[in-house]
Amino acid sequence: MPAQTASPALFASLIDDVVASGSDTVPVPSPATGERHHDLPRSTGDDVRDAVSRARLAQLAWARAGFAHRRRVLLRAHDLILERRELLLDLVQIESGKTRGQALEELVQAAAVTRYNALEAQRVLRGRRVRAGLPTLVTTRVRYRAKGVAGVITPWNYALSLAAMDVVPALAAGCAVVQKADDQGALSILALRRAFIDAGVPEALWAVVTGSADEAGEALTDTVDYICFTGSTATGRRIAGKAGRRLVGASLELGGKxxxxxxxxxxxxxxxxxxxxxxxxxxxxxxxxxxxxxxxxxxxxxxxxxxxxxxxxxxxxxxxxxxxxxxxxxxxxxxxxxxxxxxxxxxxxxxxxxxxxxxxxxxxxxxxxxxxxxxxxxxxxxxxxxxxxxxxxxxxxxxxxxxxxxxxxxxxxxxxxxxxxxxxxxxxxxxxxxxxxxxxxxxxxxxxxxAAPMGGVKASGLGRRNGREGLLRFVDPVTVSRTTGVLALPRTGAEFRALEGPFLLLTRALRAIRRS
CATH class of the missing domain: 3.40.309.10 (Aldehyde Dehydrogenase; Chain A, domain 2)
Structure with a gap:
């Protein structure tokens, strides 16, 4: 889809990408006039759960495809963001009421986030060898496993850039995303998503839902494997409580003064x-x-x-x-x-x-x-x-x-x-x-x-987006250790007695040479 000025036909095409099975809609006004600009469908709780289920299946293949494939797709998406800049700038202005210059800040940010995560994901997440507890007897490495499906809840104020800052690192890490878009920013998000789909991201891998916090929002936070939320401190506290009860991770960027x-x-x-x-x-x-x-x-x-x-x-x-x-x-x-x-x-x-x-x-x-x-x-x-x-x-x-x-x-x-x-x-x-x-x-x-982490302290949130930290939140580290066979580890009291001296000597030697 070449760069173009936003049109009613395009609005309808983008709106069709919302995961919504019913006929309920909500009118969305334009800040420029205060009048209805378009109608947005409402996703039900079942719609959200279906989107998460489909995303889980898509995520398995996406994770197996590897870093090189994901890098190629994300870099194509980066180029499409720039090619479609006039459309994206129009949509940001139409929905948010901000100036062209401030919309441009969003577009540049979305492109930069996409480029960074495409190029850095493998370096940050490829795994590494670490010092084993018993050198020569054991080798240890850490690998990273994508968490699965990330739930992303974004507000209306910076719909384009905030979506990119959570969605793109999740995709780069091998996760799927189900995103709940605010009504006032949905078109911008859908147009951004369309660029990624056209670049090669499977449609089910990044689903967009809408609807009320009580229904769509609750269904999302009830089912995903990780939660990203940007919004008020009051809502962030409730989401943090739910994440704690479910024992899933969450990153929360909340209020500021x-x-x-x-x-x-x-x-x-x-x-x-x-x-x-x-x-x-x-x-x-x-x-x-x-x-x-x-x-x-x-x-x-x-x-x-x-x-x-x-x-x-x-x-x-x-x-x-x-x-x-x-x-x-x-x-x-x-x-x-x-x-x-x-x-x-x-x-x-x-x-x-x-x-x-x-x-x-x-x-x-x-x-x-x-x-x-x-x-x-x-x-x-x-x-x-x-x-x-x-x-x-x-x-x-x-x-x-x-x-x-x-x-x-x-x-x-x-x-x-x-x-x-x-x-x-x-x-x-x-x-x-x-x-x-x-x-x-x-x-x-x-x-x-x-490339640097972004987030708050005190009542301004938990966790960080952007940089290494923004990628690492979407993976679980897995420690893999292997015995080398050079010497069997002790299993009986007699074997421990025989190896007590060598083990203590090794421990003191590592301390003396300042090895961790």
Whole structure:
């Protein structure tokens, strides 16, 4: 399928790929207009269980096909992602309301994740020899066995890139995937999947289901061999509980209330540009985007002025081009959430530094990028994740106060520091408690580093995606040991007595030469 602009016929074709046996559908609106864009079928619990069963059969052959075959298929998929970029960019914008530039970030991320896992899976998972407990008498190696069927639950906000970050390493490791797509991001996921199917991934190996969390979500987490979830901390806790009861693994990327520290040696205009993008890319609807801004008092005046100037006349839009700097909130529910946080803060004494208004002149769910001051602990926006269009600015007297404030959160997903001093950057980044830390950038440095692990601490999640860790979560290590026959291992008391001295001598010798 060549690159093309999205069309109703294409929407219908992609929707046909959802595993759904009934006639129930749900209307999915477009953020650009607020009106129904398409109808999406609903998968039942039986649909999910059937998809998992078919995926199990497909996984056996896929695992046996080997690394070289999987690498070829995934690299073809990588090329198709790039060939179909206009279609994928259109779909991301149509479903999420983000700008073309932010959609491009998703596409590049999906391609990078696919390339990394295609090329690195064999090196990471090919198995290795390890030192045996009794050298010369025993040899030991570790091999990796694919877990089976991974269940992937992804949200609407970064449907393309988040799908790739969980699905592709699972495929590279030899697993099958059944993915529950959010309604608002299903088309993007289905188009991504189509590229992989056309590249040679068996259709049953990567199934996409939809439907409610209570039915489709529960059926998925009840039956798969490993669970990947991206979403709220509250839902993540429930999934973690179920995974624990079933004794299956899970990786959970959850909420964040991410801080950025602006120290007094920065260029205020450049820092304001970095902070504005870190806070309001995708209108703040990104797990790693910034919601708390800690500014050194010495630079607060020029920095604040530069930030206000940058955000005072935001270039908002939803056209399928690169003209807009800021997009729309994704849904009426998101607009309600943002408005509720703003109203609560203003009622309790906060002040709008810039923004603070819906922009229905542009589209139904557009909202100005908003920065608040005077935010205090009794306000919802102080500690709870807003996930959209609002950030709070606080003044600090030094870096110690900034670090303590940044770490004073139940979350620990991403953190950032802006400074010209590499020494200061290292000192502050080492002190921040978060799964990723960005220096002189809001989130993109760590988020784009697909060879490095990504995840959170505290209430921001468990496990890691990307890098070696992202591959290793989809396999079980198997230890295989073999006796060499050089000397029979003792079985009787007399045999142990005879070998006590040599065994102790061997143990002391290994300690002396520092061999593990």
């Amino acid at each position: 991410n801080p950025i520290i602006v120290l007094d040696d920065v260029d205020p205009v450049q820092a304001a540009a970095d902070v504005a993008y870190g806070c309001f890319s995708a209108m703040g609807q990104l797990c790693v985007s910034i919601e708390r801004i800690y500014v050194h008092r010495k630079i607060a005046g020029p920095f604040t002025a530069a930030l206000v100037e940058r955000l005072s006349d935001p270039k908002l839009g939803s056209a399928l081009d690169f003209d807009a700097d800021y997009g729309s909130l994704a849904s009426a529910a998101q607009l309600t959430r943002v408005t509720a946080h703003l109203d609560d803060a203003l009622a309790k004494g906060a002040t709008v530094l810039v923004g603070g208004k819906p922009r229905t002149d542009v589209g139904p769910w557009f909202f100005e990028p908003t920065v608040l001051t005077g935010v205090t602990p009794e306000m919802d926006v102080y500690a709870a994740e807003t996930f959209g269009a609002i950030a709070s600015l606080y003044l600090v007297d030094d870096e110690v106060e900034a670090v303590l404030a940044a770490n004073a959160s139940e979350y620990g997903l991403n953190a950032s520091v802006l400074t010209r001093s590499s020494k200061t950057a290292k000192r502050v980044s080492d002190a921040l408690v978060a799964g990723s830390v960005n220096i002189n950038e809001g989130y993109r440095g760590a988020f784009s580093s697909v």
